[in-house]
Amino acid sequence: MDESLRDLVSRYTDGDLDDAESSRLEARSETDPDLAAEIETTRKLRAAVRAIADRMEPPAALDRVMEPLRQAPPVPVRQARPVFRWLGIAAALVLGVTVATEMARRNPTPTMSPASPQQNRPIAERDEIFKLAPLPTAVPNDNRPLGAADHLLEEEPALPAAPEPAPLEVMGPLDAAAPSTSNAESISSADLRSADEDGDLELWQGKMPRPAPAKRETISRVDSPREPGTEAEFKRQEIPTDGGRESTAEPSAVGKLSRGQAKGRPQGMVASVLLLIDDTVVWTGSSTNCQNGRWPVRIEVEGKVVSAITPVVDEGEDKEAVSCIPDAFIGSGLEGVGNGIHLGELLVGEPPK
Amino acid sequence: MVFDEVYERFRRPIWRLARRLTGNDDEAFDATQEIFLRVWRGLDGFRGEAKVSTWVFQIAWNYLRGHHRRYGRHLNAVADQSEELVARTPDPSPGPEQRAVSSDLLDRVTAAMDELPEHYRVVVWLRDGEDLSYSEIAEVLDLPIGTVRSRLARARAALKKAVDL
Numbered sequence: 328m329d330e331s332l333r334d335l336v337s338r339y340t341d342g343d344l345d346d347a348e349s350s351r352l353e354a355r356s357e358t359d360p361d362l363a364a365e366i367e368t369t370r371k372l373r374a375a376v377r378a379i380a381d382r383m384e385p386p387a388a389l390d391r392v393m394e395p396l397r398q399a400p401p402v403p404v405r406q407a408r409p410v411f412r413w414l415g416i417a418a419a420l421v422l423g424v425t426v427a428t429e430m431a432r433r434n435p436t437p438t439m440s441p442a443s444p445q446q447n448r449p450i451a452e453r454d455e456i457f458k459l460a461p462l463p464t465a466v467p468n469d470n471r472p473l474g475a476a477d478h479l480l481e482e483e484p485a486l487p488a489a490p491e492p493a494p495l496e497v498m499g500p501l502d503a504a505a506p507s508t509s510n511a512e513s514i515s516s517a518d519l520r521s522a523d524e525d526g527d528l529e530l531w532q533g534k535m536p537r538p539a540p541a542k543r544e545t546i547s548r549v550d551s552p553r554e555p556g557t558e559a560e561f562k563r564q565e566i567p568t569d570g571g572r573e574s575t576a577e578p579s580a581v582g583k584l585s586r587g588q589a590k591g592r593p594q595g596m597v598a599s600v601l602l603l604i605d606d607t608v609v610w611t612g613s614s615t616n617c618q619n620g621r622w623p624v625r626i627e628v629e630g631k632v633v634s635a636i637t638p639v640v641d642e643g644e645d646k647e648a649v650s651c652i653p654d655a656f657i658g659s660g661l662e663g664v665g666n667g668i669h670l671g672e673l674l675v676g677e678p679p680k
Numbered sequence: 681m682v683f684d685e686v687y688e689r690f691r692r693p694i695w696r697l698a699r700r701l702t703g704n705d706d707e708a709f710d711a712t713q714e715i716f717l718r719v720w721r722g723l724d725g726f727r728g729e730a731k732v733s734t735w736v737f738q739i740a741w742n743y744l745r746g747h748h749r750r751y752g753r754h755l756n757a758v759a760d761q762s763e764e765l766v767a768r769t770p771d772p773s774p775g776p777e778q779r780a781v782s783s784d785l786l787d788r789v790t791a792a793m794d795e796l797p798e799h800y801r802v803v804v805w806l807r808d809g810e811d812l813s814y815s816e817i818a819e820v821l822d823l824p825i826g827t828v829r830s831r832l833a834r835a836r837a838a839l840k841k842a843v844d845l
Contacts, residue, residue: 330833337833341807343814368845372836375789376808382786385695385712386705392713393691396720397684 328365336362340369683720690736691716693810697737700805701744703794715740730819737812737820741802785843792842800835807832 338344339352356363694715699708718739726735793801799821806812806820814832818825839845 333837334830334833337836338829341814341832343829368840369836371785372789372840372843372845373808375785376793376804377811379786379790379793380696380805380809383692383696383699385691386709389691389695389709389712393687393716396716397687399683399720 328361332362333365336365336369340366340373683723686719686723686732686736687716690719690733694736694740696809697740697802697805698744700793700809701798701802711744715743718743731816733812734816734819737806737810737816738822741820745798788843789839792839795842796835796838800831800838803828803831804835804839 335344335348335352339349344352352362352366356366691712695708695712698711698715699705702708702711719736722739726732730738793804796804802821803817806817807814812820814825814828817823818828821828823831
């Protein structure tokens with residue numbers, strides 16, 4: 328059959344032709360058995376596809392897995408990533424220079440005129456101008472792979488180094504549900520330097536931008552049977568990943584879990600993750616975000632980027648059903664426990680030997 | 681807009697789309713979770729410029745399309761010439777012996793659809809399976825409406841040939 332006629336039939340069965348076109352096609356089909364058959368088979372095919380859709384039901388497990396998310400409060404839209412802020416400022420500067428150059432070219436006679444009102448403004452007030460540069464906003468349906476942390480890093484230019492942070496404070500255990508073997512222990516700058524010298528930081532420092540310091544937050548640092556731990560003050564940075572977002576929303580589910588323990592069951596092959604710091608959701612993702620043993624989440628301790636969330640499911644037959652173990656903790660590791668779509672708290676352990 | 685309402689409304693369509701495009705239950709399950717996680721994240725930023733259905737399907741398509749690209753499953757080279765498409769589409773219609781065992785039209789259509797290149801499969805599915813209009817499909821897939829029309833016609837022709845309709 329002619330392709331244009333076939334297209335017409337397809338549109339006809341979809342009701343996409345106007346009345347005149349439909350009438351002409353119907354009239355022709357009365358004298359053209361091939362055309363009539365084409366219309367009939369197209370209708371039959373459409374009905375078959377619809378019937379296929381009608382008999383497809385999602386597994387009941389989907390509802391169970393989605394339940395915590397269905398009950399979760401909405402998360403505020405995060406601010407633009409640091410790289411975009413810098414790009415916005417850079418764009419404003421380039422625009423400003425371009426305009427100034429163009430104006431100078433069109434009016435080349437230099438004059439010593441009195442300072443403009445703009446120039447007389449205090450510096451702080453003039454700086455406000457730069458804040459007016461529009462910033463890109465996050466696109467929810469971004470198609471980049473969420474877990475490709477390294478890929479993301481390669482896209483981001485280096486940012487100015489953060490100021491030297493204050494030493495970490497030893498605060499003692501916070502988690503009453505933590506194993507009784509907990510030991511208080513501080514993370515020293517020397518430890519971090521040692522980790523750096525071992526090359527653990529090389530991967531991150533070589534690629535990671537160094538965002539400006541963010542507010543300090545505390546995260547419980549709990550020991551595990553093999554790694555004594557403490558509580559330590561963490562400085563949370565903005566989490567500049569595709570899948571990440573900052574949030575102050577209350578988590579939908581917070582467990583009190585320690586390494587090697589998990590409640591509930593993972594569903595399918597995905598362990599969805601809520602990264603929690605002080606009961607605040609700071610990032611959401613799933614095990615599909617984990618690539619090469621890394622999660623696209625960044626936390627900074629004493630100016631050093633640390634990253635690791637390990638959903639370890641270790642309960643009964645679900646033992647190690649989901650595992651994303653970072654190949655190197657940096658200075659300190661974060662470990663979470665994946666459990667369906669909700670998650671226990673993060674745990675901070677010693678760097679692996 | 682409340683996420684729960686969106687989930688209730690689209691859980692079946694998104695599951696079905698994921699199932700059709702991934703080709704198996706496990707991947708569809710994972711993909712559906714991921715898609716709704718993205719919907720949840722983006723819900724506050726949804727300003728209603730598009731219909732909710734279009735927005736949700738866009739998120740789904742963006743994820744599923746990338747999913748196939750990343751994992752290379754069911755990824756076929758898409759030829760825009762209908763004859764090439766028809767020629768390359770494997771004919772899943774059974775032989776005489778199999779025909780007696782599997783004569784069900786739905787099974788044959790399902791099998792044929794799974795062999796279609798995904799850019800054609802998704803058009804057929806959104807139109808006939810989910811009853812989206814041409815303009816909605818064009819918006820979801822970010823295609824000109826004329827491309828939607830032609831792909832749909834070609835895909836249907838390929839399917840009819842494959843299932844011997």
